[in-house]
Amino acid sequence: MREYEHYEAIVVGAGPGGAAAAAVLAENDIETIVLERGMEAGSKNVSGGLIYAEESSPYTIDNLFPEFRNEATERPITEYKLHNISGEKVASFDLKGLHEYDTKWCDSVLRRKMDSWLSKEVQSRTQETGGGLINGIHVNGLLRDENGKIKGVTCDEIDPITADVVIAADGVTSELARASGLMDWERPEEWFQGVKVVVDLKEVDNIFDLEPETGIAHLFSGDLFEGVRGGGFLYTNQESLSIGTVFHLDSIMEEEAESHELLNKLLTHPLLGQWLDKDYCELEYSAKLVPDSKKAANPNPHLDRLLLVGDAAGQMQAQGPIIKGMNHAVTAGALAAEAFVEMKERGDSEKAGERYELKLRQTGLMGKLRPPMYSVVKVVAENKVATAIVDGVLTSPVGRAAIRTMGKRIGKLYNVPILSMAIPDTSTPYVTLPTIIGQEVGEIIKSKNLVDPPELADRISKLAYDTDIGKPHIELIDNSYAASGGAVTACPVSAVGFGGGCYRMEEIEVDGKIELRVSLDTQPCIECGTCAVVAKTEWSNPRGNKGVEFKHG
Amino acid sequence: MDNNSSDIDIVVLTKGVPDFREGKVSFDEHGHLERGKTPTVMNPNDRFAMKAALQTKVRSGGKITVMSMGPPGYKEILQEAMNIYADELYLLSDREMAAADTWATAITICSAVEKLDPTPDIVFAGFKTADGETGHTGPQTSWALEWPIITHVVSLDVDVDERKIRARRLVQGDIKEIETVEVDLPCFVIPDPEFEAEYPRASHRLRLQNLTEETQVRSDAYEETLTMWDHKELNLDPDFIGLDGSPTIVGRVDPIPKAPSDREATIIDLENKSGLEEMLGIMAPFAGGK
Incomplete structure (x- = not known):
């Protein structure tokens, strides 16, 4: 079998969760590689726009990145x-x-500015560990050993990589969360x-x-x-x-x-x-x-060497009119890294996931997410x-x-x-x-x-797009209106009677009868993942550097 | 990594050419190039040679020396190369070398390559220059060096331990037919414009980023790494280089006549909706690549 490159830790995604995880890993001298699918961190990220630092949280983004508020936020x-x-x-x-x-x-924050600043910090800190951050790499799945245990990741652009821990901070459209069966x-x-x-x-x-x-x-x-x-x-x-x-x-x-x-x-x-x-x-x-973390947050967001953090684990708290997502991703990312560091010191790094789960409960984070x-x-x-x-x-x-x-x-x-x-x-x-x-x-x-x-x-x-011509990243599995019609209205870049969006309703004649069908064009896709929930699709993110590029986020 | 004895020593040959891009190039009323008004840039095809060299360094380690021949103003061409990547820069510059044809150029470059210590393992050159378009200088230099040459290379892999280079190359310059060749080092390589650098490992990507950052810093003070050589330093007889050493005689330069074409252009007024509709009607059957 071909020998793969090995790093102590792989962090997938350079948003706040991934940045926090990488910061704690680098602080502890763990050889860490961060893989980001955007051409720059933040080019794929969108958020409403408020980041909190909670008194009760063991980690806040400005603890980990002291210049954060001066450099990366709005007001x-x-x-x-x-x-x-x-x-x-x-x-x-x-x-x-x-x-x-x-x-x-x-x-308040705009994610392109925030995440790209964070990623430069992460880049220099992880470089010191012998790793680093690479943009334009789409992690598309999990690498498993002969017994089916997760031992690394597979990517569109580069050879598979193995690691002692994989921290998936790849956001709400996390393909690793789905590949592991931890989220659906x-x-x-x-x-x-x-x-x-x-x-x-x-x-x-x-x-x-x-x-x-x-x-x-x-x-x-x-x-x-x-x-x-x-x-x-x-x-x-x-x-x-x-x-x-x-x-x-x-x-x-x-x-x-x-x-x-x-x-x-x-x-x-x-x-x-x-x-x-x-x-x-x-x-x-x-x-x-x-x-909606009340329903979606996985209380056990780990499997083998894979630990999920942030949106990938459903850790987005809607506390009535207050929405807290990024701060929880930061805490979870740091806790996941901390859990790995501690278990590695004990020579039992395979137990990092269990330790992470315990920390989510003990720090009160899981209680906030699932009150x-x-x-x-x-x-x-x-x-x-x-x-x-x-x-x-x-x-x-x-x-x-x-x-x-x-x-x-x-x-x-x-x-x-x-x-x-x-x-x-x-x-x-x-x-x-x-x-x-x-x-x-x-x-x-x-x-x-x-x-x-x-x-x-x-x-x-x-919007700016770099379309991966001839390689649509979403495949419509069932184009009947009953199965996938919901996407025509729910997709934020589609609408009934609008021909320039992703999903369109079409009338076609089958055996002399008119039937409603749904057609898909992924070119205008803004990669939100809505259609993966409301339609029957085979959904993956585009290859690295491809697809929509948010300038503000 | 740079001091590893098994590393590959690489030379890239580059040339300054008039910037023929729209908006940069300047012609007089007779259609002759106005050299003084047209900026000089690195020959566009040399970028593929640079990319191949950088791929080799990233994947196998080693040192990249970029070399050019021309007036002292060509230093900036070397800086352009250093923006992609270079460890050291050499400019062969001397009045005696001026107006050389491809033969005299090859003799001069060969002497310079042989003078480098240690002797390089691979020399990369671009596939023909944008001004002369002969495509001779590379092959003639490899002949002067008495090295094997691989042309039209689209991908390559260097085996440091075996001291071999494996390359995929276009046969007859045609993308439809590709052959794989294996050649012992030292070797002369001419990447095709179809060349694509490949970085299949995470460590490659990391090293590429680091090297790219390093070279940007170096490029700001590029003259510190620049060595200028004249004919004396290369121990070359002026009778065998430059204009005197060039057997080529340029008889006359004729402008290339405008290519005959039976196509016709129709100007469409963007404000006129019916004109646009008509055009869309004509284009519609071709949509979808038919």
Whole structure:
């Protein structure tokens, strides 16, 4: 058999989770190789845009990379507002209490800038160990020994590599997580889909009335999203805004909603007219699948020598209106590395996975990702009858009177962390309650919104692609409308009646009868992974350097 | 790695040529090249020689010496090469060497290659220059060195232990027919423009990154690694080099007549929608590569 190159540690993916893992490995002199599929770290990464550092966490990104906040972030987020919207009426609450709970700091970020800076740090630190970071390498699978045990990785561009530990930080579309059977792409209810635009805005300080070194986050919920469960956000960057929406994927499917249109509802709402004007200019459109850790986080995210961290392990916490993903990836990446270092010292590095699992529990990270209280609430509240009763009460004169009486004190309830961690996944907290709050205690917004959002075709045409011609990375296994039709609406770069996207509906004649079929063109794909969940596909990421290249992220 | 005795010593030959790219090149009203107004750049085909040399260094270790012959202004061509990769630079520059044809050039370069210590294992050269287009200098130099030559190389692998080079090359310069040859070192190699460097191992990629970073730093102060040799240092008789040593006589230079073509161009107004539709109608049958 051919001899493969061996490194002590392989880290797949140079996002925050991979960077944290590599930093801890390098600190401990572990020969580490980091493989990144983008032509530069950050060119494949998208996030809503807030990174937290938690008081209770054993690792934060600025512990590991002291210059991080000076070099890689946009603005400290010092204000946090929630807007409950009902038509043109809006009731706004200050969520600073919840935002600052357990928070050392929180900054807005754009991932191309953040990840590329991190990767340069990682590059120089891992070089010292005899390894390094290589861009443009797509890790496409696991290398196994004759007994089927994982011993390394396989790649599109280079020969397989073996290692004593493989830390997979390859994001939400992790092929290693699926190849190992530790994660799957089966249930839409385990996922959110986020869609975002980065909007050019030079005068952020003036328009948002911000002091230097401060920033604001605005959250939006209520009836503007046509009953789809989820909400919107607006974060201030240095000279741009990140505006987006995050919806439960099962709700997008049920309502056959087009996420880019829901985003447009937010962009054109009068409330945003105070910040955006007719010169509105989008720099980048992007989308991302977001695991709901309450359901998706694997409590045992390891197999043989493979340890999963970050989105690859479903470690994305939606704590009500607060979304924490990157900070948990950092902690998990560092813990995985630490677990390997400790077990190697004991001469038992094969047990690194078990040690990592233990650390996830002992540090409280798994408790944040899968809050025990949620499982109690889930049984009671995520029940159609219960939802109907609660919604019935809320919408009745009695419920409305109660909300009127509570008035602005409702904001206090939103700020209770333990309640926010246990918010059930029903329409009540996302739609019914915010709408009624907006109706009963909201005020009519007088500002006009002159934003004319670009068409989906224009959003796609603004993106940079290096298409791997003749090698589509997604294969449609079942093109019947029943199996894969959901992708036509759910895919963020596809829409009914739009011919320039990935998924299209086609009518074809079979034995004299008209049948609905789905066709796929992967060229405009933004690699979010939505269709892997909602359609029958053989899904993999493009080869290294190929596919979409995000400039902002 | 660089001091390993089993390493490969590599020389790359390069030449400065007028930059024929659109927007750079300048012609007078008679269609003659205005040499003074046209910048000189590294011969584009030499990039493939550079890439092959770098692949050899990354995979087998060793040292890359880049050598050129020309006026002192060609130093910048060597810096361009160093941006890709070079350990040392040599410029053979002397009035006596000027106006050499391929024969006299080959004699001069051969003397310089033989003067290097240790004697190199591989010399890489580009597949013909953009100005002369003869493709003779490389083969004539290999003849002068009395070395075997492999031309039209598309991929190669050096076996340091066996001191052999295995190359895949185009037969008759045609991509449809490829043969694999094995040759003992030392050897002269001319990569084809179809040449692709291959780095199949993670360690190759890491070393490539490190070397690329190193050479960028070196390139900023490239004159520190540059050696200039004249005919005396090479112990060459002026009668056998430069114009005096060139048997070639250029009789006359004729401009190449415009190629006859029976194709016609139709100008389409981008503002005119019906014009565009008509064009799309014509192109549609060819979509999908038919």
